[in-house]
Amino acid sequence: MKKNFIVWLLISTMAGIIALPALSTVQAYQHCIDGEDLSYLEHLTTSPYVAWYCECHHMVWEGDPEDSMAGLSLQADYASAQDPRFTWAQWDFEKQWGDGDVTSISGLSVDCCVNGNDHHYYTCYDSPTWDYPPLSLDLPSPFECWYVYYPAGGSFDPVNSVEGSSTAAFYHPSDPPSYPYFGQIWWVDAYTQNPSYHPDGNGWSFLTAHYS
């Protein structure tokens, strides 16, 4: 009896270890990064410290494999030609399987959006990428936006998280980083985050992608 129990226990343990990743779901949070000192320039007379640029909010519905994705958007609202400008931005996504198997994701997609909703064009990248803003730098353009994401589709692996990071770099038009000014470029990072490692929010904006 005792030996049967031991056999059952061993086999159950093995089965559990093997099955664990397959039972996992995809989850990722997205961070609304803080550009408040810049926003303050734009929204000097308005009430909140509205983020001048922000990475936020893509909703994915559980059980909809065609719409399962994890993404980071990056957008800028320019109040005037004097506002800081993007010089470049980059995105990088990983998927995690189990507790440590981190794999870079290929097949990233980039949407350039105009006025927030109109998808201007669509390009696929096979690796983490960086790019110049697709719109002219000589503006003032009122709005620029990129949305970079990992489309899951029906072949989405049962990983337990998809995490992304993005970096956006800026300079000020009156103090450009090029000769002879060599003004500063500054950058900010943002991450999607796996709730299992970061369960308490931390000002994280919403992004949850489930695929089961």
Place this chain on the structure above:
Amino acid sequence: MMSKINKKVFSATVFAVITTVLIVSLFLALPASTQPSIKQAVPESQFNIDIAYAYVGPVPTDKESYFSTKYNQTMIHDSKYPSAVFLNFTRVPGIQIGSCDAVIQVYGIKVTTDTGIAEYHAWSAGTGYATIADEDFSTLTTSASKLIDRNLYRSSGGTFSFNWTENKSILSKTIGSVGSYTGNHSYATDLSTFDLSSKGIPNEVTVAVYRLGYVTMSKGEVTLYQDAIAEKPVAQVELSKYDTGFLYNRIVPSEQLGQIDLFHPKNSE
């Protein structure tokens, strides 16, 4: 009969143990293979750091929330008692870390209260000694972020100048929790965890800056260097009580303090 059962038990046990060991080994080996190699940092620094300004206090009532038409929801300021820190980076004359084309030094900023609540932010500073392409700069910043524990640091960013001349000082952008809003609160968990007043209004607030390490690039190749965890802070100040918050100020004339938004001292310039 017993012998057959013993053989079965023995075979199953051996099979289970071997399989388990293989699976566990695989799980343990994979993360290690994805980690970049990190060397021990040398104590020399490319920059001198001083804390130019820090303010911790209650978020103004009219800044506590706003309605986002873009997201069609109310955005709430993450912290009721946020922080704003500005660091001053000065290029040290006669110092160049290693023989490289560019370097970025990474710093951790810790805002601590006597109630035990702390905020962690990261900011970097870097310069080039030779022309580097935008792609290389992008690689450098990405590599620098590998020195930052995403689970500890709430935000990260940095300052870079392609030709940061000796003795030149550059003030950082705002470092801290002020201006960070969160929407869709049905999914956000306990935001108060990250509120410096979540255990009561503090009586003491300290800001300390630690160097976490640096990243160099030579001919497109990146090398990471990490400082010892127990390294002493490179800068530390205790904030003084000011109005309803805590202040350390070296950039705003004192007579102007009463007229400015203390979270945005640079707008007084």
